[in-house]
Amino acid sequence: MSPNARDYTDTTLKKLYGLSGNTCAFPGCEKKLIARDGETIISKICHIEAANKNGARYNPNMTDNERRHFNNLILFCDECHCIIDNKTNEAQYPVELLKEWKRNHESSLYSKFNSNPSLLNIAINAIANIDFEEVSDKDVENIKVFGIEQKITYNSIKRNKALIDEYMVFYDKVNSLYDEMEKQGSFKKEKLLRNIKKIYLKIKGNYVGDSSKPIEIIRENADNIIEDIENTLLKLVNNNGGRYYEDITFGISVIMVDAFMRCKILEEPKKQ
Template identity: 45%
Template structure:
């Protein structure tokens, strides 16, 4: 089979249109492969011809011109696995692939835009709480993080038992963070940095002189921790994407897990000096 180069010379507009309307996802039904991720330079999308680019290819149409073969309407973005699977011309006819592409694009276009999500006040905090509430939370006492040093450095008293207990769920939370970041559903750092900004704002109420900052924090550590929690509850209360059938107790536990993880990640209260 001789490669038809012209049929594969896609215009920049065609490529942009394909990626924009794909929603960064494979068009194959129920495929959750994400084409481009922030931490990965490789782009795994494959531009596939519905009617083949050259003679001998799947679903080749001799009546098409090369311009028609490379046109947006004859192309579909698939992941490598489903590119191979759709080579089955009996199962995946021209009509089936066009319908697949059309349904996928309609699904993407029906989803709220980033602006609409912002306007509707959907938050990463509520998203993570939703996921945690579906998990079977099992304590993991094997964490190697020396939490006592940070607790002592900040002089936490009332919240010490809470932190010591909920640190056991850090592994589960971080596994969820990683899983949903890979799927492109969450950016953990946005959530943690937002918690950090809330802490800094609360901290500013108590710290009046930078020369004795840590002493002010040590005197008010429990109150600072509590105020951060109250601010996070305000975000939860306004979040439109929090599942309405989640019991209060489950939300409370999930928030504690998130806060303790943020504490361990030095987003709440201060990090001890390195020795």
């Protein structure tokens, strides 16, 4: 049975709350999303483009997977959510305005990492410390960065293109962290990239099986594969004693995009 527009993945929920700053995304509203006990959720998930045809800003051309995707969701307090999802207010709160609010609200965390990229060390350490059985993986050391747009097109990435476009700006900062680690004799970079590559190969195998045309299956499922990897990383980090808070959530997304650029996730474009 296909998921509906309100079947949010665990990863999506953690990203939403991790990047929210625990504050309503309505400009000027300072209401919290989680109660003072630190557990009770008092927020509402709003679909930028409605979950069903009776909702505000409904787009009949979207799939339910697109409707429930992180890119189409924004967190508000209960009062602001009711105002924005009231169909009589639809013209006042159009899709592009809500997308702008989402970008602006989440950008505070981007600024935090730009000013202090060492915060990524939390996610780097968590992923590097995941233990896998050793397997032969000859191409895991290849860190050549390919043309990103070319690779996005080659793998037919759609839902996650915006994520890659936005987070690829952190490549130089991540690379600087890796360089510093290598100067200190650390092998965390190699361990991290190897772990991500192994996760990708396992998930790829689940989709491709013994197909004679694997690239066609990968292209059909590229966005699902990316999201499966992210969900797997979050679960593994949690199982290894990691904490789900904004640094880990955001850091994993940044590192995944970096790994995509280094061809540890999805397929390399064929050389002409």
